Amino acid sequence: MSDFFPWWVVVTHALNVMWMLLLFRSGIEVLSAFPKLHWRDDCPPGRQWLRLSRKQFGADSRRPWTSLDEEESWSPVLALPGRKNLGLGRHWHFMTIQFWILTGLVYIVAVFATGYWRYLVPVHWSIVPDSINAIGSYLQFELPATIPGEPFEPAQKLAYFVVVFLMAPLQIATGAAMSPSVLARFPRYGRIFGGKQGARSLHFLLMCAFAAFIVVHVTMVVIHGLPKELAAIVLGDPGGDRRLATGIGAAVLLAIIVLQVVVTWYSLRHRRRTQRLLGLMVDPFERAISRRFTSNQHYPHTAISPYFRVNGYPPAGAEYERMAADGFRDFRLTVGGLVAHPAAYALADLRELGSQRQITKHNCIQGWTAVAEWAGVPLADVIAQVEPDPRATRVVFYAMDDKGLTEGEGRYGYFYGTIPIHLAENPQTILALEMNGAPLPVEHGAPIRLRVETQLGFKMVKWIRAIEFVDDVSEIGMGMGGWREDQQFYANAAGI
Structure with a gap:
């Protein structure tokens, strides 16, 4: 040498x-x-500086589309x-x-x-x-x-x-x-x-x-x-x-x-x-990373993105359409599992538990970002009311959308997601009922969607129908801790 x-x-x-x-x-x-690169975190459709795809989508497109189509x-x-x-x-x-x-x-x-x-x-x-x-x-x-x-x-x-x-x-x-x-x-x-x-x-x-x-x-x-x-x-x-x-x-x-x-x-x-x-x-x-960091986001109203991409199509079927048309008046969110006080909440009941507004940045696993104002009940307030058993380590969120109908590509089953209970108790973890000062839109998860501001977007379950506190996720779905983890082999932790 x-x-x-x-x-x-x-x-x-x-x-x-x-x-x-x-x-x-x-x-x-x-x-x-x-496959698009932007300089602005709003990621406005059609305003990328580099597009490595023949597909083109516009904010004013007449045909519904989601970011998965990109x-x-x-x-x-x-x-x-x-x-x-x-x-x-x-x-x-x-x-x-x-x-x-x-x-x-x-x-x-x-x-x-x-x-x-x-x-x-x-x-x-x-x-x-x-x-x-x-x-x-x-x-x-x-x-x-x-x-x-x-x-x-x-x-x-x-x-x-x-x-x-x-x-x-x-x-x-x-x-x-x-x-x-x-x-x-x-x-x-x-x-x-x-x-x-x-x-x-x-x-x-x-x-x-x-x-x-x-x-x-x-x-x-x-x-x-x-x-x-x-x-x-x-x-x-x-x-x-x-x-x-x-x-x-x-x-x-x-x-x-x-x-x-x-x-x-x-x-x-x-x-x-x-x-x-x-x-x-x-x-x-x-x-x-997920355990050590809590969200410290406080964006001004001027930072709210003029366009916020949709990820995933809403639940298919007459039942969901009827609830949406009726303003989810008869909807009840059931909360159970390893808790001392199982409950069923109407939207009005959730609003009475507490209210929190936050303007935060959404980070999709695909790579796009957008800023929005979310309002809803802190999940910690729900946890305080139902009193989970000390054995409960994870929170499961069950959604209304059957991915076999709304997504296809050989994948199937109703969407669900899980987070560790310490993330559920974070200050900016909320059950969002509003977006940008209006009732939560159908395409963004009405009547309820989860917001966990230190995680990637796929953890923020939309169209939630039930919440369960468990000590093990191995018997839920395919046992990987979430529908994307089961079907698309994502990591269960989503802090990077």
Whole structure:
């Protein structure tokens, strides 16, 4: 091993290739659920700066549509795992990001512990004109000289500095700025990037920048001499056995490609197993975020979005239509399970329990956002009245919509969702009865919808008919803790 290419550079370089490819492909799967990029958190339809879809929807469309209609099904060759598997794509993305960050931390510690930072960190502004000169040499089909006593020429050194010390931290920071729990607890943090949509757009552009860097980097390796460069980065010795280095390099790349094929095939063939296995690494972090952060959102009325996307079609059938036409006068919300005082509440009864208004930002798992004012009864007030048994750990919300009728795509059953009881007791967790100063619209969940402001939107059950306090969710539905978790393999914790 040479001083310029120590063993830890060789190892972290190979790991980084693997992690980056997993991140790119799983990120593309996440993007496919809402293949549009905005700079404003209102996400006005038709006002995106980039649309990676042929589908077009307008705020004044005569034909009803929901945000699920905007989702695309992209090929598994490109996306991980592809074919409309947002839940599994998120699992792969959040699992991989942990290892990518860990690898980066090991690399940074080694960089500064060994003094290698001198090869990466410019110490004088002359690096800029020197880099321009180096690029000029490449454009004239000449190889620029390396910096005396260092392994890289000026453009290389500046590029590595930007990638390692600027782009990578910014990619992590913009990722955190898309977490509903982080944004709910620290609203000002999101404003650094212009809101969640600004962070989402920057995250995408940085992904493109990483991809461009990789293309240029590989091109430079070829230009400088592939066998020699492989010997340096594989064996850590530019003068090493080039045939051996080429063989090892090819084997490593083949192994990475085979890994991509295997994890894609396995994810599509064994979706439930993949959900459970990746959940072992992803769910604890999501639960910790959800438990630690409470919402601190207080947006002004001027921040309310002029258009708020609908997610999911209302319950089908004459019974719901009759209740809606009658203003839900005869509706009763039943609350039971492990409680001391089971109850059935009319809407008027719920209003008498307590009232709370809040202007908050909705974060859909697909990626879109919108701000609205919600009013209703704090769920904590309902909990205080029914007095749950100490054994009760989760709250189940049963909805009126049969997804086999309203959503299809091979999925079935009435929608339901669950949250841990500590989230139910959070200050901004409410049973919403109003939206933007008017009775809750049918398309947004009338007569009652849940609002849990640190979670993604799929946890905020609409068209609620009953609430149950339980100590275990394994016997409800398919046992994963929610309809989306059962049918679409989402994570049960939804704080990121």
